[in-house]
Each structure stands twice: as structure tokens, then as C-alpha cells.
Amino acid sequence: MDEQNIDDLKKEQGKGTNTPPKPFNTWAYLIPLILFMGLYFFTNRDYAVEVTWNKFKREMLTSGDVDRLTVVNKERVEVFLKENKLSQEKYKDVNEFSNTSGPHYFFLIGSIESFESKMEEAQQDLPASEYIEVKYVSRTDWFDNILTVIFPFALIFLFWFLLIGRMGKGAGGKSMFNFGKTTARYRDANSQQQQVSFDDVAGLDEAKAEVKEIVDFLKNPERYTHLGAKIPKGVILVGPPGTGKTLLVKAVAGESKVPFFSISGSEFVEMFVGVGASRVRDLFNKAKAKAPCIVFIDEIDAIGRSRGNAKAFQSNDERENTLNQLLTEMDGFSSNSGVIVIAATNRADMLDRALIRPGRFDRHIYLELPNRTERRAIFNVHLKPLKLSSDLDVDFLAAQTPGFSGADIANVCNEAALIAARNNKESIDKEDFVSAMDRIIGGLEKKSKVISPKERKIVAHHEGGHAVVSWMLKNADPLVKVSIIPRGKSLGAAWYLPEEHQIYTKSQFEDQMCIALGGRAAEELIFNEVSSGALDDLEKVTKLAHTLVAYYGLNEVIGNLSYFDSTGENDRFLGKPYSEDTAQLIDREVRKLIEKMYSRTLEILQKNEGKLIALAKELLRKETLYKNDLEQILGKRKKKENFETVPEPKI
Numbered sequence: 001m002d003e004q005n006i007d008d009l010k011k012e013q014g015k016g017t018n019t020p021p022k023p024f025n026t027w028a029y030l031i032p033l034i035l036f037m038g039l040y041f042f043t044n045r046d047y048a049v050e051v052t053w054n055k056f057k058r059e060m061l062t063s064g065d066v067d068r069l070t071v072v073n074k075e076r077v078e079v080f081l082k083e084n085k086l087s088q089e090k091y092k093d094v095n096e097f098s099n100t101s102g103p104h105y106f107f108l109i110g111s112i113e114s115f116e117s118k119m120e121e122a123q124q125d126l127p128a129s130e131y132i133e134v135k136y137v138s139r140t141d142w143f144d145n146i147l148t149v150i151f152p153f154a155l156i157f158l159f160w161f162l163l164i165g166r167m168g169k170g171a172g173g174k175s176m177f178n179f180g181k182t183t184a185r186y187r188d189a190n191s192q193q194q195q196v197s198f199d200d201v202a203g204l205d206e207a208k209a210e211v212k213e214i215v216d217f218l219k220n221p222e223r224y225t226h227l228g229a230k231i232p233k234g235v236i237l238v239g240p241p242g243t244g245k246t247l248l249v250k251a252v253a254g255e256s257k258v259p260f261f262s263i264s265g266s267e268f269v270e271m272f273v274g275v276g277a278s279r280v281r282d283l284f285n286k287a288k289a290k291a292p293c294i295v296f297i298d299e300i301d302a303i304g305r306s307r308g309n310a311k312a313f314q315s316n317d318e319r320e321n322t323l324n325q326l327l328t329e330m331d332g333f334s335s336n337s338g339v340i341v342i343a344a345t346n347r348a349d350m351l352d353r354a355l356i357r358p359g360r361f362d363r364h365i366y367l368e369l370p371n372r373t374e375r376r377a378i379f380n381v382h383l384k385p386l387k388l389s390s391d392l393d394v395d396f397l398a399a400q401t402p403g404f405s406g407a408d409i410a411n412v413c414n415e416a417a418l419i420a421a422r423n424n425k426e427s428i429d430k431e432d433f434v435s436a437m438d439r440i441i442g443g444l445e446k447k448s449k450v451i452s453p454k455e456r457k458i459v460a461h462h463e464g465g466h467a468v469v470s471w472m473l474k475n476a477d478p479l480v481k482v483s484i485i486p487r488g489k490s491l492g493a494a495w496y497l498p499e500e501h502q503i504y505t506k507s508q509f510e511d512q513m514c515i516a517l518g519g520r521a522a523e524e525l526i527f528n529e530v531s532s533g534a535l536d537d538l539e540k541v542t543k544l545a546h547t548l549v550a551y552y553g554l555n556e557v558i559g560n561l562s563y564f565d566s567t568g569e570n571d572r573f574l575g576k577p578y579s580e581d582t583a584q585l586i587d588r589e590v591r592k593l594i595e596k597m598y599s600r601t602l603e604i605l606q607k608n609e610g611k612l613i614a615l616a617k618e619l620l621r622k623e624t625l626y627k628n629d630l631e632q633i634l635g636k637r638k639k640k641e642n643f644e645t646v647p648e649p650k651i
Contacts, residue, residue, distance in 0.1 A: 048078060048106045049094050056107060057122050059090060061132070068133045070103065074112050078103035112136075182283035184263035184295070187253065195254030196247065202381045203374030203406060204244055207365050211235065211248060214340060215256045218292055232362035234330060234341040236300070238348040239367030242407030245344040248367075249296050252342065259293035261286070265302030268322045276303065276322030284329040284339065291338030300343040306352045323352060330360040349566070369405055371500060372398050378406050382413040389429040397433055402498045412436045441495070443488025451491065456620065458523060459484050462533055463492040464615040465522025466515060467625075468608050469601055470496070471634045475511035478637075482615075483624040491533065506554045509544060513597040514604070516541045521601040522612060541597075545590045555589050608634075 051060075056079065060066050065085040070078040080102035081091065094104045109115040116134075123131055198208055217224055217231045224231070237245040253260040261283060268276040287295050303322045330341060343361065345351065355361065370378060376398040383394070401409060415436035420428040438445075451459070463482050470476040477496040484492040501508070520534040549555040551564040563577055563586075576583060605612055615633050618625060631637070 048103045051079070051105045051107050053107055053118065056105065057118075060105070061122055064130070065091075066132050067102075068135065071109075071112070071115070071134060071136045072139055074136070075108060077107055077109055077115065079105040079107075081105075182261075182263065182279045182286065183267045184261040184283050184286075186286075187260045187262075196250040197254050198251045200381065201244060201248055201251050202377035203370040204248060204367060205374075207237070207244075207248060207367055208251075210363065210365050211252050211342075212255075215252055218256050218258050218294075218340075221292075231340065233339075233359065234343065234361035235363045235365060236348070236356060236361040237342070237344040237365050237367060239346060240369060240405060241346050242405030243367040243369060244406045245346075245367060246298060247406070249298075249342055249344065252294065253296070256294060259287075259290040260296070261290075261293065262296040262298070265297055265299045265304070268303050269318055276318055277325035280322060280325040280329055287339045288337075293339060295339060295341045297341065297343045299345060300355075301345045301347040301350050304343075304345075304351045304355045306350060323355065327352075327354055327360065330355075369403060370409075372402070375401055375404065375409060378409045379413070382410050386413060386417055387427050389427040392428070392430055392433075396430065400434070400437060400497065402500055408440065411440060415439055438487070438495070442490065442493050446486040446488075449486045451486070455491070456484065457616070458527065458531055458533065459492045460616040460619040461522045461526045461612065462519035462531075463494055464612050464619060465518040465520075465525075465605060466494045467518075467615060467630065468522075468612050468634065469518035469604055470494070470515045471630070471637055472604050472608060473511045473514060475505075475508040476515055479627070479630060481624060481626045482619060482630070484619050485623050490536070506548070509548050509552075509554065510597055510600075513541050513544055513594070514601045516544075517594075517598050517601045518605070521598060521605055525602065525605050525609065526612070526616075541594055542590070545593045545597075546586070549589045549593065550586050555593070557589050558586065 060079065060081070065081050065088075067080045067082045070080070072078060081094075081104045085091065086094070086104070091104070119132070119134065198212065201208060214232065214235065221231070237248065239245055249262075253262070263283065268279050283295065287293050303319055303326065305319070305323075307320050307323065341361070348356070356364070376394055379394050379397050397412075401412065404412070412433065413436075416428050416432040419435050419439075420432045423432075425432070463484055467479055467482045470479050477498045480495040480497050482492075482494045487493060516537045517534075519537055520530055523530045523534070549558055551562050553560045553562050565577065578586075611634050615625070615630075618629065618633060622629070625633075
């Protein structure tokens with residue numbers, strides 16, 4: 001690529017030279033306008049003093065102080081006084097502002113005929129030699145003409161340029177005439193910007209190994225090419241939000257030492273038709289000129305959604321045109337040798353199959369939520385800049401955060417630091433991290449929230465019901481604490497330490513449903529009526545039962561059938577992939593399963609009603625109960641192998 005094209009690219013991106021794009025200079029248009037207005041007002045300032053006809057006649061004309069009159073454009077009369085009369089006291093106002101030569105005063109007239117008639121009447125007693133000279137002139141005010149004709153157009157012109165300037169800023173700093181240019185951020189191989197390395201990425205060992213191979217290929221291509229290997233054209237990172245997709249790509253950019261383009265999928269599509277496809281072409285043209293290089297498209301699902309899946313009549317032709325151009329650039333007749341496309345999304349099920357096929361995205365890297373070992377590694381990365389107490393156990397933090405993503409762990413560390421600072425501590429201890437986890441999981445404590453004694457009693461028995469049922473079931477996760485302090489939208493909560501499973505059995509599903517129904521069952525058992533506090537529990541139970549029946553094939557009546565669509569193909573149809581009879585059967589089995597689990601939950605609580613009441617009383621007294629408190633009331637929880645099988649009630 002020649003030097004001129006490199007300079008143009010750096011100017012457009014504003015990154016290669018670390019020079020920000022020049023802003024739209026509004027003052028370049030405002031300053032000439034201000035100077036023009038100032039010149040007009042100062043050169044056309046009227047120093048004459050306005051008077052009425054009667055005052056002019058009484059104080060100036062009859063006393064012989066007037067030297068001459070000038071009628072301008074048949075509507076304005078300018079009065080010039082005699083020089084020897086200006087020193088009089090009655091003319092002190094005009095001496096302060098007017099020029100000595102005049103005009104000193106002026107007044108307006110309705111018509112020439114009326115003015116001449118009044119002048120003749122006022123001077124009829126004067127000798128002919130003392131008649132005042134009246135001169136008629138016509139003047140053209142060029143400034144007024146310019147303001148009248150040009151000024152409106154100048155305002156429109158200025159407004160238009162301001163509008164274009166703002167539109168340009170909204171399109172990545174470009175004017176409206178450059179909408180078709182890519183808005184990708186560019187970083188060259190020798191950039192001195194803060195870089196992320198693979199050492200900063202923890203808990204993604206398998207994913208790092210795959211992307212390290214790409215980095216190694218860019219650094220040492222001969223190692224692979226002499227065997228006939230080809231570098232993957234595209235790599236797509238798929239995983240839940242917060243699992244480190246973008247961070248991993250930043251590490252690739254920092255380690256590869258090759259030109260790097262980054263852009264979000266939403267930046268391709270604008271309000272003008274054809275802009276997205278044009279930007280795709282421009283991006284790949286610049287990438288090919290910089291090859292070997294990396295192009296990173298974040299949130300590619302913004303333009304890569306499956307074409308033609310009706311989802312109702314919500315198709316977007318502009319997005320589809322952009323996708324078609326991207327497909328052509330990645331694997332079309334033109335060669336993109338040396339350009340590696342890395343994309344990231346958490347909605348892989350929505351992507352078009354033509355986009356993710358081999359030849360475009362050859363390598364799919366799936367990032368999952370970290371396990372306990374990976375969470376410990378992630379904690380070690382985020383704890384480095386923090387001032388910690390000496391007795392803090394990282395293994396404890398990793399064990400207490402199952403299901404947390406890397407972003408969640410970073411948030412926990414930051415929240416713990418904020419809590420410690422709020423309490424004026426010198427270091428961050430275990431208590432601060434526990435409070436941070438509670439804050440993130442359950443929300444902020446609302447001790448000031450006013451709850452009536454009756455509602456508080458219902459909440460205590462509701463949360464106690466969850467705790468007792470989970471304590472008595474084999475497949476329940478270990479209970480950590482129970483609280484009736486309002487957090488977020490909930491009036492109380494029970495904290496569990498979920499065990500990490502890859503598969504779930506039918507009995508595990510059923511135990512989880514019983515735990516969720518424990519609050520509603522406790523209310524019915526103690527108060528003989530139920531409240532609206534179980535809304536979240538019922539929603540969870542309904543989804544879980546439907547999943548068990550319709551997706552996992554764990555229902556005897558439905559059998560070994562699954563109506564789950566992992567490909568998204570069924571989205572093309574407005575109906576369900578089963579008949580009305582099957583839909584009714586699924587609904588019936590879901591209802592039957594929930595009723596069976598509710599009866600089972602009631603039976604467990606009836607056998608342990610005394611423990612439930614004691615637990616609720618202790619909750620009302622302390623508000624929060626921990627594992628030791630629970631063991632004093634409910635006894636030591638049995639090990640899994642010592643649980644007896646609870647008989648299922650007959651429905």
C-alpha cells in the first residue's frame with residue numbers, strides 16, 4: 001500500500017497517529033457573520049435625536065435656530081441647526097451624541113404634501129429671506145438590502161452546515177458525504193496504546209489455545225504453510241454475556257502485532273439505504289491493503305440474523321443487503337488472503353447458516369461460564385490491584401460464586417472495594433465480599449421499607465417453607481442463609497450454594513420444583529390461605545415443569561419426544577411443531593406434575609410443621625439466619641446417601 005493511502009487511512013480512522021478527528025468548526029462561519037453585523041451597526045448608527053413636529057416648530061423653527069432641512073426618501077426629515085445655536089442649554093442632549101456637522105434631529109412625515117403645507121403655514125410670517133432651505137434626496141442603504149436579501153439565505157446555509165456537522169459526528173465523525181466509509185477503529189502493528197495480553201485473560205485456557213494458534217500463524221506463517229495448512233478465514237466466539245469474548249479478542253490484538261480493525265455490527269447499518277454494504281466493502285478493501293491483519297466484528301448478530309425466518313414480517317432489507325455483502329467479502333470470487341475475521345455474539349442461534357459455515361467462519365469457539373477452578377483464576381486477576389486483608393481465602397470466593405461470569409466476578413471485586421471504602425476500612429475482607437455477592441444476587445438491602453407485622457409474618461413463614469423443604473430433600477443445593485430483609489423487589493430470600501452439574505436427573509428437577517413451591521405450601525399450611533408473594537416461584541416452577549415435559553422427554557405420557565428446536569428452524573412458522581391434541585396433552589401433564597410436587601411439598605411441611613414455626617419465629621427475631629442457626633433449629637442436614645426416599649403422593 002502506498003504512503004498516500006496509508007495517510008488517508010490514518011486520517012479517516014483517527015487512530016493510527018493518535019490524532020482525534022477534527023471537529024466541525026462552527027466559529028469559522030459565526031465570526032464573519034458577527035463582524036458583518038458589527039460593521040453594520042457601527043457604520044449605520046443614527047446619532048440624530050428624534051423630535052416631534054410640534055417641538056421642532058415651537059423650539060427650533062420659530063426661534064430661528066434651523067439652518068436647513070433634508071427630506072430623505074420622502075419619509076424622514078433631518079434637521080441641521082446653526083453652529084452658533086448648538087451651545088444653548090436646550091440643545092445639550094444633541095451635543096452629547098450628534099456630530100457637529102449634523103444632522104442633529106430628525107422626525108418622520110406621512111407625505112410630502114402634508115409636510116410642505118405645514119412648513120408653509122409655519123413660515124408665513126417670516127420674510128422671504130429667512131425661509132428655511134429644504135433639500136430632497138434619495139438614499140440607498142446597501143447594508144439593509146444585503147440583510148434583507150442575503151441574510152435569510154446565510155442563516156439557512158449556516159443551519160445546514162451545523163446539521164451536517166452533527167450528522168457527521170453521529171456517524172463516527174464523518175460528514176454525510178462519507179457515510180459509505182467504514183467507521184472501524186484502526187490500530188497498526190506498532191501502536192503504543194494500552195494493550196491486553198493473554199496473561200490478563202484467566203479461566204479460558206481452551207479458548208486461548210485456539211486463538212493463540214491464529215496469532216502464531218500470523219507471526220510464523222512458514223511453520224504451517226510448508227505443510228500445506230491454511231489459516232482459518234474466520235473465527236466466531238460464542239458464549240453467554242460476560243464470559244470474556246471481547247477481552248479475548250483484545251488479547252489477540254495485543255499479542256498478534258499486526259494491523260487490527262474493530263467495529264460493532266450495529267455500526268454498519270444507518271438510516272440511508274446501501275450504507276451497510278458500502279461500509280463492508282470499504283472495510284475489507286482497507287483490510288486487504290493492510291494484510292495480514294485482523295478484522296473484529298463485535299455483536300455480529302446485529303447484521304447476521306437468519307434471512308427469511310418470518311419472525312413475522314419484521315425483515316429488514318438494509319440489514320440483509322449488508323449481510324449479503326459480508327458473505328460475498330468473506331468467501332466470494334475476490335480474494336481476501338491474509339484477512340482474518342473474528343466475530344463475537346451471544347446469540348449464535350439467530351445467525352444465518354450461510355454465515356457460520358466452513359469457508360467463512362471455519363472455527364467456532366464456545367465460551368462457557370467458568371467452573372470453580374477457572375473462577376479462582378479470574379479472581380486472582382481482578383484481586384491484584386486491590387488492598388486485601390491477609391486472611392482472605394480465594395478458594396472460598398470461588399466456591400461462593402457458582403454461575404458467575406468473568407464480568408460478574410469483576411463486579412464483585414469492585415463492589416467489595418466500594419463497601420470497604422464506605423465503611424472506612426484499611427483493607428477488604430471476607431465480609432465485604434459476602435456483602436458484595438448479596439448485593440449483586442439479591443439487590444440492595446432496604447431495611448427502611450415499611451412492612452406491616454402481618455405481612456412480615458407471612459414472609460417469614462414463606463422463606464421458612466423454602467428452607468425446611470430444601471433441608472429435607474436429597475437433591476437440594478446446600479442452604480447458606482435465609483433472610484426476610486427486603487432486597488430489590490423481593491421481601492425475603494434464601495441463599496443456596498448450587499452444585500455444578502452438567503446433566504440433571506428427573507429427581508433433581510422434581511426436588512427443585514418442591515423447593516420453589518415450599519413458600520406457597522407453607523402459607524397454606526400455617527394461614528389456610530395463600531398470598532401473591534409466590535409469583536416468582538410459580539413462574540420458575542411452570543417453566544421448569546414445561547421444560548421437563550416438552551423438552552427433556554422425562555414424562556411417561558409424552559414419552560421420549562422433545563419439541564425443543566436448537567436450530568431455530570421452527571421460528572419460520574407461526575404455530576407450534578405439534579398438534580392441538582399434543583398441546584393439550586402437554587398442558588395437562590405440566591399441570592399434573594406441578595400438582596403432584598405441591599402435594600409432596602405439603603406432606604414434607606406437615607411432618608416438620610414444628611420446625612417451620614420455630615424457624616419463622618427466629619427469622620422474625622433475627623431477620624437473617626445462617627447455616628449454624630439453621631442447624632440448631634432443623635438439626636444437622638443428612639448426607640445424600642442417608643436420605644430416605646420420599647414416597648410420591650397419588651394424584
